[in-house]
Amino acid sequence: MGLLSFFLAFFFFAYYEKIDTYARLFLTQKPGTMFQEPHIFFDQRYSSVLSPVLFVGNLFLPEDPQFPALWVRGWLNGSPIPMKKYPREEAEKIFARHYASHYAQYVWLSESFHVHGGYNYIIQAEFNVLPALEQGKIDEFHYIINGNSSEPLYMTFTLDLSYINRFIPGIGKPNSPYFIQWLCGNFFKLSPDGYKTSSGRVYWQWQNIHSIDQKIKAEWYAWYR
Secondary structure: OHHHHHHHHHHHHOOEEEEEEEEEEEEEEOOOOOOEEEEEEEEEEEEEEOOOOEEEEOOEEEEOOOOOEEEEEEEEOOEEEOEEEEEHHHHHHHHOOOOOOOOOOEEEEEOOEEEEOOOEEEEEEEEEOOOOHHHOOEEEEEEEEEEEEEEEEEEEEEEEOHHHHOOOOOOOOOOOOOHHHHHOOOOEEEEOOOOEEEOOEEEEEEEEEEEEEEEEEEEEEOOOO
16 A cells, blocks of 8 residues: 555656746847837747646637737647637637636637647747837836646746847947946846846746746836837
């Protein structure tokens, strides 16, 4: 009986869900103008080991209306799967599921799929960062970390600022208009607290959790417009 309990405990605690999300801030030419505008390239990778029972689900990506997705693509277990944008309330009626984040007004969804046990997916997207008009030349980006699971969740979110850092005028030079901000390390304002930084990348991490609805926020001076 003791050996059986050991194996049951091993298999039970071996179940998990893991989500690694990467977002890169970059500048691109604004259509029809000589100005540049910020975009976000997004890449999310999910893997899991779950109980070998039938599971019905959707790939989904919540969207903040301030940062509309230009395109979204998905892959399930290595095969492409189309995704479509819905108002959150409509999606909940169509698919009879609650998409929990109270931040998002829209959600991108795939058609329902059926799997047994764990599975893998990739979601890639590009977001346009719209100007925060009420704050002058301050731009910002939010991303919603959202999930609920009966199994342990392990999640990371990486915000890559290394590319856009190279285009800040005169960065690191005393005659730069942004030198004080750079010197004080606050050119970018980030939240929530608890992140780590390395080589121009910012990392948030959550381990062994079962529910999360967290907004990642980055704010910076929009020198390019």
